[in-house]
Amino acid sequence: MESFFSRFKNALVLIAILLAQTIALATQINRAADPSRPDGPRVRLLRLWAIALISPFERLSNGSGHGIRAAWANYIDLRHVRQQNRDLQKQLDDLRVQRAAFAEDALEGQRLRTLLEFRQNYAAATVAAQIIGSSGSDQSRLLILDKGANQGLKSDMAVITPTGIVGKLRDVFPNTSQLLLISDQTAGAGVILGSTRIHAILHGSPVGRIQITNLTPDSRIKPGETVLTSGGDGVFPRGLPVGVIESIILDPEHQPYTLITVKPALDLNQLDEVLVVTGTAALDAFTLAQEQQDLAADPLAHAADISAGKLPGIHDDKDPAKPADGTDPSIPPPENSTNLTPKPKPALHPDRYSPGSAPPATDLTPGAPKQ
Amino acid sequence: MSSRSYTSRSEFEQYTFNPFVAILVPFTLILLQAYLPHIFPRLMILDLPLIAVIFFAVGRRNPILGALTGASIGLFQDLLTGQPIGINGMAKTIIGYAASSIGLQVDVENITTRILMNFGFSMLQSALLYLIQHYLLAVPGYKILWLHELYRAIFNTLVAIPLFLLLDRTKRRE
Numbered sequence: 001m002e003s004f005f006s007r008f009k010n011a012l013v014l015i016a017i018l019l020a021q022t023i024a025l026a027t028q029i030n031r032a033a034d035p036s037r038p039d040g041p042r043v044r045l046l047r048l049w050a051i052a053l054i055s056p057f058e059r060l061s062n063g064s065g066h067g068i069r070a071a072w073a074n075y076i077d078l079r080h081v082r083q084q085n086r087d088l089q090k091q092l093d094d095l096r097v098q099r100a101a102f103a104e105d106a107l108e109g110q111r112l113r114t115l116l117e118f119r120q121n122y123a124a125a126t127v128a129a130q131i132i133g134s135s136g137s138d139q140s141r142l143l144i145l146d147k148g149a150n151q152g153l154k155s156d157m158a159v160i161t162p163t164g165i166v167g168k169l170r171d172v173f174p175n176t177s178q179l180l181l182i183s184d185q186t187a188g189a190g191v192i193l194g195s196t197r198i199h200a201i202l203h204g205s206p207v208g209r210i211q212i213t214n215l216t217p218d219s220r221i222k223p224g225e226t227v228l229t230s231g232g233d234g235v236f237p238r239g240l241p242v243g244v245i246e247s248i249i250l251d252p253e254h255q256p257y258t259l260i261t262v263k264p265a266l267d268l269n270q271l272d273e274v275l276v277v278t279g280t281a282a283l284d285a286f287t288l289a290q291e292q293q294d295l296a297a298d299p300l301a302h303a304a305d306i307s308a309g310k311l312p313g314i315h316d317d318k319d320p321a322k323p324a325d326g327t328d329p330s331i332p333p334p335e336n337s338t339n340l341t342p343k344p345k346p347a348l349h350p351d352r353y354s355p356g357s358a359p360p361a362t363d364l365t366p367g368a369p370k371q
Numbered sequence: 372m373s374s375r376s377y378t379s380r381s382e383f384e385q386y387t388f389n390p391f392v393a394i395l396v397p398f399t400l401i402l403l404q405a406y407l408p409h410i411f412p413r414l415m416i417l418d419l420p421l422i423a424v425i426f427f428a429v430g431r432r433n434p435i436l437g438a439l440t441g442a443s444i445g446l447f448q449d450l451l452t453g454q455p456i457g458i459n460g461m462a463k464t465i466i467g468y469a470a471s472s473i474g475l476q477v478d479v480e481n482i483t484t485r486i487l488m489n490f491g492f493s494m495l496q497s498a499l500l501y502l503i504q505h506y507l508l509a510v511p512g513y514k515i516l517w518l519h520e521l522y523r524a525i526f527n528t529l530v531a532i533p534l535f536l537l538l539d540r541t542k543r544r545e
Contacts, residue, residue, distance in 0.1 A: 010434040014468045017442050021457040021464070022507070028455040029508060043456060050450035057402050065410065136404035137459070138415045139500065140452035144405070170453055180453055185510070206513050269412035 039171065048173050051144065055176045058133040059146060125279035126160075127151055131179070131271050141184035141208055141268075143167075147276065148175045156235055158277040164241040164265030165189065165229060166274050181268050182242075183208045190233035191242055194226035202227070202242065202262060210243065212260040213251055223247060227262050237277060241265045386430045386542040396538065397423040397444050405451055416523045418493065420444045422531045424463050425492055426538050428470035429479045437474075441467025455508070462499040466492050482532065489531040493524035 005012065028043060039047065129151075133144040147153055149172050159166045159179050167187055170178040180187050181204070188203040191212070198221065200212045215221070225245045231238030243264040251259040400419035408415040424444050428437030445463030449456040470492060477484055497520035504510045 010438075010468070010472075013435045014438050014464065017438055017464050018461055021442070021446075021461045025455050025457040025461075025507065028457070046456065047450050050447060054402055054405060054451065058406055061406050062409075131409060133405045134409045134415075135452040136401070136406075136408060136415075136420075136448065137452050137454075139458075139504075140454045142451075142453040143409070144451075178453060184453065185513070186453065206510070207516060207519075 044171060047171055047178075051173060051176050051178075055132065055144060055146075058144065062130065062132045062146075125277070126275040127153065127278050128273055129153075129159075129177075129276055130273050132176075138208065139206075141181040141187075141204065142170065143179040143181065143271070145169075145177045145179050145274070145276070146175075148173045148177045150174050152278050153177050153276055154278075158236045159274050160236075160240055160277060161266055161271070161274055164243065165236055166266070166268065166271065168235050169276065179274070182264070183210055183268050188233070189236055189242065190230040191227050192230040193221060193245075194228055196220045196225070199230055199232065200260075208268075210262040210264055212262065213254060213257055215258055215260060216256055217250065217258050221245065221248060221258075221260070386432075388427065388430065388541060388543065392541045393427065396541065397427070397440075397447075401444070401447055401451070404448070416519075416526055417530060418496070418523070418527055419530070420448050420459075421463065421466065421493060421496055422489070422527065422534055424467050425470050425489060425531070426535055428467040429474040429488070430542055432471055432474040434468050434471040434475075437467035437469075437471025438464050439467070441465070441470075458500065458503050458508075461503055462496050465499055466496055469495070485532060485535055486528055489528040490524045493527045494520060497523065 028040065127147060129145040129147040131143045132146045135142040145153075145159075153169060153172050155169055155172050157169045159168060165182060167179050167181040167184070170180040172178075182189060182202070183204040185204050185206045188201060190199065191202045192199050196218070198215065198218070201214050202210055202212050205211050212227075223245050227242040227245060229236040229238055229240040229242060243262040246261045246263040248258055248260050251257045397420065400423045404417065404419045407417070424437075424441045427440045431437060431440070441463035442460050444467075445460035446456060448459045448463075452459075470488070473479070473488065479485065479488065497515065497517075501513070501515040504513045505515075
């Protein structure tokens with residue numbers, strides 16, 4: 001027996017090491033049933049130690065690397081900075097004007113959604129984080145962020161940039177965290193196609209592509225269509241850009257489903273800084289209070305009425321006798337007047353079809369005999 | 372006159388490493404592996420920890436030490452990924468064991484041997500990772516792109532040869 005062990009010592013040690021790792025793998029796979037807690041406490045502790053060991057060097061390298069690149073970039077950029085400044089100032093002025101219009105539209109949209117009891121989450125609070133490292137393996141598309149639980153980050157928080165979604169937080173440690181890219185094969189997100197409004201589930205592939213595999217062929221879905229987050233996964237706020245459809249083919253492995261490849265809105269390999277969504281809100285406090293007041297005032301108000309209230313009208317509903325602009329509709333506006341809103345002229349022989357002669361719709365009873 | 376016969380290459384040329392070097396070099400290579408793809412994403416194809424495993428396993432020429440070296444480096448690499456711990460550990464354990472065993476049989480100082488060894492072990496690792504992911508873990512939809520793995524093996528070999536020459540300076544003859 002002794003000679004057996006001494007003769008096959010090397011092979012036996014190899015088998016023992018492999019067996020131990022196989023058992024460890026099996027234990028982890030068994031525990032990974034809960035997607036929000038992919039690792040057991042011991043595995044998480046080991047990962048924490050490994051990242052704690054390596055992250056100071058990564059921070060240092062990242063910091064010095066950024067310093068060198070920033071110094072060089074500053075030198076290059078200074079040559080054209082005056083002209084760029086002028087251009088940017090002009091863009092800023094244009095954007096301010098556009099923003100005012102968009103803000104008004106957004107407010108109206110929020111009001112209407114609330115009235116329709118259609119709630120959605122907006123990224124209300126974000127924390128900017130810098131990427132200091134990666135997993136170093138193309139089997140696992142994972143990045144290391146320089147912020148962690150001490151900065152308010154938690155597992156499963158969405159990570160975005162202004163251009164589009166990036167991924168979500170996997171394990172969060174005190175001062176670092178792991179960002180699982182949307183292109184990783186274990187990552188996924190609920191999405192909606194921009195024009196067709198079809199809901200789908202998007203996930204990463206083993207080769208780092210983003211794919212949708214749960215849709216059957218549909219002639220309305222075409223390459224170039226935008227893909228947005230649907231908000232249905234409980235991680236990503238609704239309406240964030242994901243990318244555009246790059247190709248649609250029949251999935252050779254899962255017929256009759258299609259294999260839709262999505263080109264991400266941003267290059268996931270060239271990320272420096274990201275935003276972690278630490279808080280989402282259905283609406284901001286001011287808008288919510290305003291909507292509650294509106295609803296309390298008229299619980300039967302319809303969304304279309306609220307919307308119509310913001311549009312220019314020909315009558316002031318509060319005082320039907322008084323025209324909205326204080327002028328008599330029977331008197332035509334002067335020639336140089338800027339108020340050119342068309343007003344109906346009073347009928348010469350009023351009948352039941354004349355404007356203002358019909359009783360309001362609320363006074364009518366369906367099926368009632370004619371008076 | 373007494374004569375001594377060498378029964379194996381392990382008795383003829385067995386190297387040791389300063390413990391500081393034995394820890395610092397793999398750690399540095401793992402650190403670079405984690406940091407460099409962030410700056411140059413194409414370097415994701417590189418596997419510096421694998422080069423470390425091959426170098427130390429071949430230099431020590433002891434299969435048990437080779438397997439332990441591979442397991443340690445592979446497990447540490449796994450800790451930095453989002454994958455279950457043991458995938459790279461198992462693959463690199465086998466690589467370390469095989470590299471040490473080969474180191475006993477052939478002249479691993481020869482540059483041609485080094486090229487063949489690095490290329491072969493890189494391809495072997497790709498195959499092992501595929502077997503582990505596909506059959507042991509049954510990862511759905513897992514595929515291997517052999518052309519990509521071929522490029523990986525070539526690129527790893529190109530990096531490994533000068534790195535081996537550099538690391539040769541850290542060897543101590545027993």
